[in-house]
Amino acid sequence: DVKVTQSSRYLVKRTGEKVFLECVQDMDHENMFWYRQDPGLGLRLIYFSYDVKMKEKGDIPEGYSVSREKKERFSLILESASTNQTSMYLCASNPTAGVDYNEQFFGPGTRLTVL
Amino acid sequence: AQRVTQPEKLLSVFKGAPVELKCNYSYSGSPELFWYVQYSRQRLQLLLRHISRESIKGFTADLNKGETSFHLKKPFAQEEDSAMYYCALTGPHSGYSTLTFGKGTMLLVSP
Numbered sequence: 001d002v003k004v005t006q007s008s009r010y011l012v013k014r015t016g017e018k019v020f021l022e023c024v025q026d027m028d029h030e031n032m033f034w035y036r037q038d039p040g041l042g043l044r045l046i047y048f049s050y051d052v053k054m055k056e057k058g059d060i061p062e063g064y065s066v067s068r069e070k071k072e073r074f075s076l077i078l079e080s081a082s083t084n085q086t087s088m089y090l091c092a093s094n095p096t097a098g099v100d101y102n103e104q105f106f107g108p109g110t111r112l113t114v115l
Numbered sequence: 116a117q118r119v120t121q122p123e124k125l126l127s128v129f130k131g132a133p134v135e136l137k138c139n140y141s142y143s144g145s146p147e148l149f150w151y152v153q154y155s156r157q158r159l160q161l162l163l164r165h166i167s168r169e170s171i172k173g174f175t176a177d178l179n180k181g182e183t184s185f186h187l188k189k190p191f192a193q194e195e196d197s198a199m200y201y202c203a204l205t206g207p208h209s210g211y212s213t214l215t216f217g218k219g220t221m222l223l224v225s226p
Contacts, residue, residue, distance in 0.1 A: 043219075
């Protein structure tokens, strides 16, 4: 069973704080993704990574950065959290070959509240 | 630019009624289309993809290239089908790496 885990289910931070969201997958997937999920807006891609130390901007990268030092781990960083970054953050991964090719497997999500 | 449109935010039906969740897309090329589902307090998961041409939990979806649609259908809705449904696409422009999601449709099935 593919498992994607996220470090926190709920997180409360203050405006201006630096925030780290961690994601780990245990299936040796090449691709990893960070989305934010907002009511009425669906899922929007923040960043993705197709290999260690490689990253690509998604649709809404402003205010975020990412780090992928190991294949299984993909971190999302909010350099200076703001209230408009209050959201549900979803991590996902997918392989680039095999029977699950192209299917994205999602983590449980981290609900971040910025006060 | 690629785009996925789900025109209904909320679809409310009674148990046993037919269900159709609409999805239209805009893409220049040959996309792959998916439906993802998120049940209450569960993680988002793949429901079906058009290239599989299979029925999952009684749901089917046919890719209509002429109408650029990928509507999700089920002849008889069940209460356990209540969930948020997202239509998504990928294609050669992104190397089939990234998904573009619609805004989602909440399906509520009442007893």
